[in-house]
Amino acid sequence: MKIGVIGGGAWGTALAQVAARGGEAVLLWAREPEVVESVNVRHQNDLFLSGVPLSPSIRATGELGQLADMEALLVVAPAQHVRAVLSEADIGAVPLVLCAKGIEAGTKLLVGEVAHQVAPHAPLAVLSGPTFAHEVAAGKPTAVTLACEDEGLRTRLSERLAGPAFRTYGSSDVVGAEIGGAVKNVLAIACGVVEGAGLGLNARAALIARGFAEMTRFGMARGAQAETLTGLSGLGDLVLTCSSTNSRNFSLGLGLGQGRSAAELMADRRTVAEGAFTAPVLRDAARDAGVDMPVTEAVNALLEGAPVAQVIEALLSRPLREEKA
Numbered sequence: 001m002k003i004g005v006i007g008g009g010a011w012g013t014a015l016a017q018v019a020a021r022g023g024e025a026v027l028l029w030a031r032e033p034e035v036v037e038s039v040n041v042r043h044q045n046d047l048f049l050s051g052v053p054l055s056p057s058i059r060a061t062g063e064l065g066q067l068a069d070m071e072a073l074l075v076v077a078p079a080q081h082v083r084a085v086l087s088e089a090d091i092g093a094v095p096l097v098l099c100a101k102g103i104e105a106g107t108k109l110l111v112g113e114v115a116h117q118v119a120p121h122a123p124l125a126v127l128s129g130p131t132f133a134h135e136v137a138a139g140k141p142t143a144v145t146l147a148c149e150d151e152g153l154r155t156r157l158s159e160r161l162a163g164p165a166f167r168t169y170g171s172s173d174v175v176g177a178e179i180g181g182a183v184k185n186v187l188a189i190a191c192g193v194v195e196g197a198g199l200g201l202n203a204r205a206a207l208i209a210r211g212f213a214e215m216t217r218f219g220m221a222r223g224a225q226a227e228t229l230t231g232l233s234g235l236g237d238l239v240l241t242c243s244s245t246n247s248r249n250f251s252l253g254l255g256l257g258q259g260r261s262a263a264e265l266m267a268d269r270r271t272v273a274e275g276a277f278t279a280p281v282l283r284d285a286a287r288d289a290g291v292d293m294p295v296t297e298a299v300n301a302l303l304e305g306a307p308v309a310q311v312i313e314a315l316l317s318r319p320l321r322e323e324k325a
């Protein structure tokens, strides 16, 4: 199966490395000419994944048209840009494996729903889970959810992408796999705030558990299966991203917790903290669906500039309630 990758950021590059195992040819589309040059000439991605030697069988291109004869495309542009990039490419009926984590601003659509609008004939799969790009590219053990309604395609994709240190777990729950990844980014910002404001490890654990209850409420309202949310793409990724400054979302929250403004923290950054874009649209989608998401509301307040102490006070003074989700 000839694999193309759309998006030459850290994750697209790491996934190209996964797909290139054993010397398989992989074509990587990158927006930045310097990434194309760096991958083709030095077999590295100096801009987004520095220090990782890449397989020479990865070839980069700046032309989407060159992806025309691929048999599957991994879509790894940031969520807010997937519509534009897919609209420019000629997708036809080529299977798309969606790897971005987010919800589209304005439309409130999941990435899979966006892809279906732009490329209605393309079969869709979602690859998501606890996956820091550097670790995957370095061949460290990683496990992901690979969700696709078509069992045959799911098996073919799994066989093509899985390897000794990259385990895929199949699922038919495409929506559930997407929701975990999108929501955890917002919750990771909250965990970073807890760290930055010095609120302690008890508070962080409580936030992960109550955040997971939020993810579950929202997921169930959108038709996700509970077992997907407790799996790699939900709870698994939530735990990873809420535990480490390697996460861009956690790091953004850390800065907010230290009293810095979102505008200052987001200025001039080349890498993407998806949670900052997902937070307002997730809040709006949750309100539309009548789903209570207090942590998501708090993250939005902080991104909009509310003082940390005030937001924490508001969260802690909510009426006491039963624990069930």
Ligand SMILES: NC(=O)C1=CN([C@@H]2O[C@H](COP(=O)(O)OP(=O)(O)OC[C@H]3O[C@@H](n4cnc5c(N)ncnc54)[C@H](O)[C@@H]3O)[C@@H](O)[C@H]2O)C=CC1
Pocket: 007, 008, 009, 010, 011, 012, 013, 030, 031, 032, 048, 076, 077, 078, 079, 081, 085, 099, 100, 101, 102, 131, 132, 133, 134, 270, 271, 272, 273, 274
């Ligand atoms: N980095 C990671 O460890 C992981 C990232 N992801 C997800 O993968 C997606 C891509 O993230 P990364 O590869 O980490 O990105 P990155 O932060 O390494 O790089 C930014 C990416 O955004 C692209 N970009 C910026 N402006 C754009 C525009 N106007 N149109 C199209 N593309 C544009 C850049 O070309 C570049 O590929 C995100 O949804 C992220 O949540 C998922 C799992 C792991």
Ligand SMILES: O=C(CO)COP(=O)(O)O
Pocket: 101, 129, 130, 131, 132, 185, 188, 237, 240, 241, 246, 247, 248, 249, 250, 272, 273, 274
């Ligand atoms: O999605 C990720 C790990 O699974 C990467 O997290 P960040 O985008 O917060 O760095």
